[in-house]
Amino acid sequence: MNGLSSQNYVESNREHFCATSPGLCGSGYTCYLSVPCPVHFELGCSANACYGLPCENGGQCSNNGGSNFTCLCTYGYYGSVCEYVDSCLVAPCLNGGTCNRVASDYSCSCTNRYIGTNCETDCRPGPADILFIMDASFSADKQFNDSKAIVTSIVNKLSIGIDDFHVAILKYSFDVSVEFSFNTYTNKTAMIAAIDNITAIAGPSYLDKALDKAKEMFSSSSTFGARSQVFQYTIIISDGLSTLRTEAVYDAQVLRSQGVKILAIGNGEQVDQTELLQLATASQYVFPGGKEDNVADVIFMETVSSNCADCTLNNMVDILLLVDVSQYQNSLQQTLDAVKDLIYKALEYNSNTHVGMATFDLTTQFKFSLNQYTDRDAILLNSQIGMSSTNRNSNVSAALEFARESGFTGSRSDARKILVMFSNEDWSDRDKIIQQRQSLSMNNVTVAFVTVGRSADLETAFTVAERASDVFYIEQNTDLVRLYALVAQTTHVECPDEIFDIRQ
Incomplete structure (x- = not known):
């Protein structure tokens, strides 16, 4: 009977019987069952390493001469003797991540915007809709160019795109003017050019009217391009000297109740922080002019998973x-x-x-x-x-x-x-x-x-x-x-x- 083809010639039998005769085979030789039947077994020694059944988990052994051999592993296994389960076969790494075998486990090398065991967490900030409300009244007229510079600085830090950050701007004095809507620009260069062309309006400071318009722009039936499933922010750039403060504060409360976070940046010849604190979602959302980097960074930190540690x-x-x-x-x-x-x-x-x-x-x-x-x-x-x-x-x-x-x-x-x-x-x-x-x-x-x-x-x-x-x-x-x-x-x-x- 051919020992290698016998149905009883399995690795457990070989290990058991060869173990009863330690030292039988010299260096470079492998112990095997030349007659593998359990009752009438006979041991033999061979220079062919495949006789020792080195390949695990159903792998096929090919002799390369002498004691050298190669294992052809069955599907789902890898390693020099097919000893490891290939966990990468199920493609566990998401979002373009590369799977690395680690014995029978795996690790993922993520692309540059994702983290997590399987690269499942997107650490790219956004998407979000951001509405800038700019005080263009008489009290802020001389600082209006500074207000535009603040908006430009924040926009420059954003990633503007269809599935990214959307920006809208309105200005106010006696009346409210929507300079552009959330869906007007998906190109940052064109957006910044539009910001540069905004002009001030001499008149009273009716912030309450601007906040009324903001509520409309963020509403579910809005025609201004607001998205319902993204973060929503309003950034007010003002001196805190509204003509009708009580009405403005009330409208801000209503807007916040809709889930819109309000940030306030003080800018003007004089600034009254009292109103800005009443308008903003919390005191940490009130910023002095010149700290617009901090404004953008707050939004970045809030629009990614809490597991992300870039910010x-x-x-x-x-x-x-x-x-x-x-x-x-x-x-x-x-x-x-x-x-x-x-x-x-x-x-x-x-x-x-x-x-x-x-x-x-x-x-x-x-x-x-x-x-x-x-x-x-x-x-x-x-x-x-x-x-x-x-x-x-x-x-x-x-x-x-x-x-x-x-x-x-x-x-x-x-x-x-x-x-x-x-x-x-x-x-x-x-x-x-x-x-x-x-x-x-x-x-x-x-x-x-x-x-x-x-x-x-x-x-x-x-x-x-x-x-x-x-x-x-x-x-x-x-x-x-x-x-x-x-x-x-x-x-x-x-x-x-x-x-x-x-x-x-």
């Missing part, structure tokens, strides 16, 4: 408070109340906030440094004790210079740096103040000015600030809510510039 929330911030205690600060106690309120709100909102404080008149000195206190109660206590006005003049520009040179000593390298100056008047060195503020801005320090009380030189504050939204006017306690817009800047989203291309 991160940076909550590391170092805040230095500069408090004017000169003889002209007639509202020092009110100022200290505002200081206390800001510290409390900032630390409650973001526990990763470090706070330092310095006081100044003609000279500036630390009350406590950024790293001196980490306990909120200690920070609050030391911001209040021993505080009184002096009989000296103030030097605002010198205080800013102190902040630039020494104020952020010990600041964390990855922390956002915010300088908050509390001062009301005696700003005679306006040009030097602007120069120092610009130097701080070049060092990536955001400079905010808080003026307190009726005696505050608000006009000068708006003049020396980089943007009007960096000025916070506190006349009475109810105005302290405006500081929430400043507190919101203690966290920000960071996304890579190549968010539509890369995959980490």
Whole structure:
């Protein structure tokens, strides 16, 4: 009988019987059953490795001379002796991912926009419909080109396309004008050219009319091209000085109830953060002009799966408070109340906030440094004790210079740096103040000015600030809510510039 063709010549028999005669075959030889019948078996040795049945899972063995052999595996198996299940045969990797065998398991190498075990999660932001509402009234007329630049900057970061981001724009003054609808442009170059051609309208600021139109544009029966199964955003660019604020706030609430998130960007000769905070979905959706990168990054982070990690929330911030205690600060106690309120709100909102404080008149000195206190109660206590006005003049520009040179000593390298100056008047060195503020801005320090009380030189504050939204006017306690817009800047989203291309 031919041993290799016998139905009883199976690997388990060979292993069992060959194991009873260890050392039977020398080096280079394989033990096999020359007579494989279980009762009358005989052992033999052969240089043909295939006699040892090395191929598993039904694989066919081909002798390549001597002890060399090749296994031809049956469907679904691979390996030198067909020992592994080929899990890649079922094509588990989605969206163009490449399947890699890992023994009887697999791993997927995903294309650059997908992640997940099977490349199932799309980490490309969007799609979303974004409606820009631009204040084109008299109060914002001089800053209208800045508003257009803000819109252009955000659009430039988006991926515009049929299945991607859609953008619509309307402007308002006495009336509302739809500049273009969601389905007007699918080409970014043409869209930006259209934005550049938008002009302002002198007149009152009826934001409520614009929000009424926004509700219509996002409605299910809209003829403006809004999509029902995508994220929906409204970005309001305004100075917060609406003619009919109550009506505007109500219309914003209705729009939010429809599932549309509202973001607000402060821009104008003056900015009232109170209205912007009432319009936006939450305080973290209120932004100063010049932070439009943060606006786009928030949308990017929200329009991808929570499993995607390209965008991160940076909550590391170092805040230095500069408090004017000169003889002209007639509202020092009110100022200290505002200081206390800001510290409390900032630390409650973001526990990763470090706070330092310095006081100044003609000279500036630390009350406590950024790293001196980490306990909120200690920070609050030391911001209040021993505080009184002096009989000296103030030097605002010198205080800013102190902040630039020494104020952020010990600041964390990855922390956002915010300088908050509390001062009301005696700003005679306006040009030097602007120069120092610009130097701080070049060092990536955001400079905010808080003026307190009726005696505050608000006009000068708006003049020396980089943007009007960096000025916070506190006349009475109810105005302290405006500081929430400043507190919101203690966290920000960071996304890579190549968010539509890369995959980490």
